[in-house]
Amino acid sequence: MSEPGLHRIWNFYPGPGALPLPVLRRIKAELLDYRGLGMSVMELSHRSAPAVALIADTLERLRRLLGLGDGHEVLLLQGGASLQFVMVPMNLAPAGGKVDYVDTGYWSAKAIAEARRLGCDVAIAGSDGPGHRRLPDTLTVRPDAAYLHLCSNNTVEGTQWRDLPQAAVPLVVDMSSDILSRRVDAAAIGCLYAHAQKTLGPAGVTVVALRRDLLARIPDGLPAMLDYRPHAEHGSNYNTPPIFAIYVVSCVLDWLETEVGGVAAMEALNRRKAELLYGALDKSSLFHCPVDPDSRSPMNAVFRLPSPELEQRFITEAAEAGLVGLAGHRSVGGCRASLYNPVPLQAVDDLVAFMRRFERRA
Ligand SMILES: *Cc1c(COP(=O)(O)O)cnc(C)c1O
Numbered sequence: 001m002s003e004p005g006l007h008r009i010w011n012f013y014p015g016p017g018a019l020p021l022p023v024l025r026r027i028k029a030e031l032l033d034y035r036g037l038g039m040s041v042m043e044l045s046h047r048s049a050p051a052v053a054l055i056a057d058t059l060e061r062l063r064r065l066l067g068l069g070d071g072h073e074v075l076l077l078q079g080g081a082s083l084q085f086v087m088v089p090m091n092l093a094p095a096g097g098k099v100d101y102v103d104t105g106y107w108s109a110k111a112i113a114e115a116r117r118l119g120c121d122v123a124i125a126g127s128d129g130p131g132h133r134r135l136p137d138t139l140t141v142r143p144d145a146a147y148l149h150l151c152s153n154n155t156v157e158g159t160q161w162r163d164l165p166q167a168a169v170p171l172v173v174d175m176s177s178d179i180l181s182r183r184v185d186a187a188a189i190g191c192l193y194a195h196a197q198k199t200l201g202p203a204g205v206t207v208v209a210l211r212r213d214l215l216a217r218i219p220d221g222l223p224a225m226l227d228y229r230p231h232a233e234h235g236s237n238y239n240t241p242p243i244f245a246i247y248v249v250s251c252v253l254d255w256l257e258t259e260v261g262g263v264a265a266m267e268a269l270n271r272r273k274a275e276l277l278y279g280a281l282d283k284s285s286l287f288h289c290p291v292d293p294d295s296r297s298p299m300n301a302v303f304r305l306p307s308p309e310l311e312q313r314f315i316t317e318a319a320e321a322g323l324v325g326l327a328g329h330r331s332v333g334g335c336r337a338s339l340y341n342p343v344p345l346q347a348v349d350d351l352v353a354f355m356r357r358f359e360r361r362a
Pocket residue numbers: 015079080081082083107151153154155156174175176177195
């Protein structure tokens with residue numbers, strides 16, 4: 001923002017979300033000549049040694065940052081989180097099998113709908129009730145369920161599980177909007193998945209980490225692209241992978257490790273950003289956050305003003321002031337600020353200052 005001639009605004013969009021400026025600069029610098037090869041990374045054959053090495057390096061970084069050992073297979077797939085809503089029950093539940101889901105809003109409902117469409121016997125282990133103000137305190141999980149599915153951060157509702165629940169059956173977690181934003185015991189998760197476009201990079205690539213013993217459950221006869229095993233056997237290079245998206249993810253992971261200082265440092269920074277914004281919301285007599293403090297998401301802060309007209313005015317005037325992407329999801333309205341990993345503290349500072357000015361004038 002301080003560089004002459006460079007026009008940048010603060011991006012609070014919920015997804016795709018902001019990318020770190022140093023990463024964008026690096027992409028620009030490497031675009032025409034990727035690491036001395038005389039071509040861009042987009043032009044590389046996916047079977048060439050540099051492409052194979054890039055994919056392997058990205059998987060290795062993910063494994064390191066997630067704290068995963070050999071017990072998990074890590075995959076880079078396409079189709080977004082929405083395809084995982086389908087692949088998870090297809091691969092991990094027997095035909096017509098029992099699967100338990102926690103219903104905490106928009107995205108978990110989509111996952112539930114897909115499991116039902118595939119003929120699974122779906123039970124709701126718990127839900128957050130009307131208004132999505134607080135995540136459930138207790139869950140009822142069937143001991144013979146194939147897995148328990150939940151969404152760790154509810155992007156639309158602005159709720160996040162402080163600690164992931166324990167269950168006697170494998171946990172399947174949609175981490176699309178909070179992967180690597182905080183420390184999580186990923187090794188204890190049966191299957192986690194996250195598309196890249198909220199905290200990891202651009203749309204087009206999806207991370208899946210699957211406990212290796214769960215691969216044995218996969219029924220034979222699935223279409224190859226929808227079966228985790230061919231992707232695992234081919235090092236996430238079964239068909240042509242989205243190499244540019246993977247490259248950007250590798251740059252974001254490198255930034256996270258070397259410039260931010262790892263996931264614990266990222267978590268501390270994310271906590272400061274969240275405290276700053278929620279603190280301002282709680283002090284305000286114009287803005288308010290409807291979510292219970294224990295369930296508030298550091299990634300997506302949902303808030304309201306007294307009327308839809310005032311909310312619209314706030315969103316419009318904020319955008320004019322260079323604070324963009326503050327509208328709530330179309331299904332719920334209101335306002336939402338998404339504070340994913342790449343959003344710097346300065347952006348939140350500026351947002352809070354703008355909110356104070358708006359409140360004085362309103
Ligand atoms: C955005 C989002 C999705 C949808 O992801 P696609 O990649 O567009 O399919 C799924 N789950 C969560 C938690 C999300 O935030």
